[in-house]
Amino acid sequence: MSAFLNAAAVVSAPASAPAPSGAAVGAGAGAGGAVCAGPLPVLGRDVTVPLVTGGEVTYAALDYAASAPALQRVWDDVAAYAPYYGSVHRGAGYLSQLSTDLFEQSRAEVAAFLDCRPSDQVIFTRSTTDSLNLLAAALPADCRVFVFETEHHASLLPWDGAQVTYLDAPRTPDGAVDTLERALADREPGEGPALVCVTGASNVTGELWPVEELAAAAHAHGARIVLDAAQLAPHHPVSVQALDVDWVAFSGHKLYAPFGSGVLAGRADWLQQARPYLAGGGASRTVARRDDGGVDVEWHTTAARHEAGSPNVIGAYAIASACRALTGAGFDRLVAREQELIAQVRAGLAGIPQVRILSLFGDDAPRVGVISFVVEGWNSSHFAAALSAEYGIGVRDGLFCAHPLVRTLLGSAPQEPGACGAPEAHPGERSEVGVPPAGGWGRSLNAIRVSFGAGTPDEHVERFVRAVGELVSEGAQWQYRTEEGRCVPAV
Ligand code: PLP
Numbered sequence: 001m002s003a004f005l006n007a008a009a010v011v012s013a014p015a016s017a018p019a020p021s022g023a024a025v026g027a028g029a030g031a032g033g034a035v036c037a038g039p040l041p042v043l044g045r046d047v048t049v050p051l052v053t054g055g056e057v058t059y060a061a062l063d064y065a066a067s068a069p070a071l072q073r074v075w076d077d078v079a080a081y082a083p084y085y086g087s088v089h090r091g092a093g094y095l096s097q098l099s100t101d102l103f104e105q106s107r108a109e110v111a112a113f114l115d116c117r118p119s120d121q122v123i124f125t126r127s128t129t130d131s132l133n134l135l136a137a138a139l140p141a142d143c144r145v146f147v148f149e150t151e152h153h154a155s156l157l158p159w160d161g162a163q164v165t166y167l168d169a170p171r172t173p174d175g176a177v178d179t180l181e182r183a184l185a186d187r188e189p190g191e192g193p194a195l196v197c198v199t200g201a202s203n204v205t206g207e208l209w210p211v212e213e214l215a216a217a218a219h220a221h222g223a224r225i226v227l228d229a230a231q232l233a234p235h236h237p238v239s240v241q242a243l244d245v246d247w248v249a250f251s252g253h254k255l256y257a258p259f260g261s262g263v264l265a266g267r268a269d270w271l272q273q274a275r276p277y278l279a280g281g282g283a284s285r286t287v288a289r290r291d292d293g294g295v296d297v298e299w300h301t302t303a304a305r306h307e308a309g310s311p312n313v314i315g316a317y318a319i320a321s322a323c324r325a326l327t328g329a330g331f332d333r334l335v336a337r338e339q340e341l342i343a344q345v346r347a348g349l350a351g352i353p354q355v356r357i358l359s360l361f362g363d364d365a366p367r368v369g370v371i372s373f374v375v376e377g378w379n380s381s382h383f384a385a386a387l388s389a390e391y392g393i394g395v396r397d398g399l400f401c402a403h404p405l406v407r408t409l410l411g412s413a414p415q416e417p418g419a420c421g422a423p424e425a426h427p428g429e430r431s432e433v434g435v436p437p438a439g440g441w442g443r444s445l446n447a448i449r450v451s452f453g454a455g456t457p458d459e460h461v462e463r464f465v466r467a468v469g470e471l472v473s474e475g476a477q478w479q480y481r482t483e484e485g486r487c488v489p490a491v
Pocket of ligand 1: 202
């Protein structure tokens with residue numbers, strides 16, 4: 001970076017740009033101002049939505065696991081930078097240099113946020129899905145991949161080109177480690193490289209996986225491990241070094257930075273040796289015609305190798321801003337507050353006998369603010385539609401891109417859910433939490449997921465618990481019909 005150019009100082013200058021809400025842009029982790037005890041300000045917190053039953057209510061965004069609202073701080077930082085926007089790694093002008101500087105500075109901040117090893121590379125991608133597909137494309141020949149069937153499809157499916165061993169759903173964290181140990185021990189002596197792919201926090205149950213133990217097991221057997229932190233990073237500090245994972249992937253839009261970017265961070269060797277994920281400008285150092293008419297390309301060996309095309313500097317900067325905001329707010333405080341919300345929701349749902357919370361590891365498992373459940377006698381799509389239309393609460397229903405896991409938890413065969421309508425009497429079986437009754441959960445071929453995080457006010461979870469109770473005891477106040485497979489209000 002040239003001496004006259006300090007992206008952080010320039011961007012945070014108030015003269016021609018709205019001042020960022022916190023400390024100077026790019027001031028580094030920990031610069032987020034006062035430690036926060038309540039929810040962090042997010043966009044959309046004052047948005048009201050109409051209710052089918054009349055009137056309006058403040059929208060309760062309780063679908064953070066799909067996409068979290070943007071942090072106000074991230075929005076402000078992006079707005080402050082926007083007038084200075086320029087091309088990255090490809091311009092001589094001041095703003096291009098400033099943007100390049102900001103992009104690289106963002107990379108360094110993400111590396112610090114993830115506590116990466118000094119030799120690790122941080123590659124900006126579009127999302128977790130993109131990051132894991134990038135890693136899949138960079139696997140060495142003969143690599144075997146080990147993945148639990150419980151994974152999100154983004155972790156389950158990209159490994160087509162490799163030999164894949166799908167591991168059965170464990171019922172305890174120790175069971176997960178044992179299953180992996182056994183599978184790795186079964187490898188033939190002299191077999192090629194191996195990669196384990198595991199989620200940090202389930203997008204269905206919110207339960208934390210024993211990542212450190214799985215990493216130790218992988219390494220003990222000469223395998224590497226990639227952590228899908230899509231649901232972990234927004235809720236928990238992630239230390240690549242403490243967990244001893246080889247790579248970590250996450251998405252900006254789940255980390256309060258919805259500007260189209262994600263991250264793959266970790267060991268450089270496999271990535272440097274692999275063919276560039278996308279071929280094009282930015283990934284290539286030199287290109288020259290050969291005498292035989294073809295072209296010779298020398299590819300970069302830095303992160304740029306897998307970042308061909310014009311980088312998404314706003315997306316990268318937004319992620320760095322979110323990292324600063326979470327760290328600056330006191331991540332431990334955010335975790336503690338989220339745990340209180342989790343306890344409140346779980347206690348509220350536990351008081352409603354018709355509700356069954358889905359769980360692999362049981363009630364005592366540590367978890368993040370992602371809770372899936374079914375309601376006896378209700379089609380989940382119907383229930384979620386009523387939460388939205390009658391209470392202004394946005395949750396998700398379905399199989400959450402983790403079909404094998406949700407079907408295991410529901411005990412249901414792969415089939416289409418039935419049409420919505422009036423709640424149906426449930427056969428009446430009772431069973432342990434997470435263990436489906438014989439024959440499954442009646443009509444619940446899908447589940448309902450409520451998820452929340454750093455921007456969630458207490459009132460949203462209180463309204464949610466009250467709404468679930470009212471719907472169960474009094475039924476929906478409105479008629480619903482099925483439209484293209486989804487339940488919608490009948491008007
Ligand atoms: N991994 C997990 C655990 C997820 O929950 C998700 C998204 O819900 C993904 C990966 C994929 O993330 P994205 O859609 O941002 O690529």
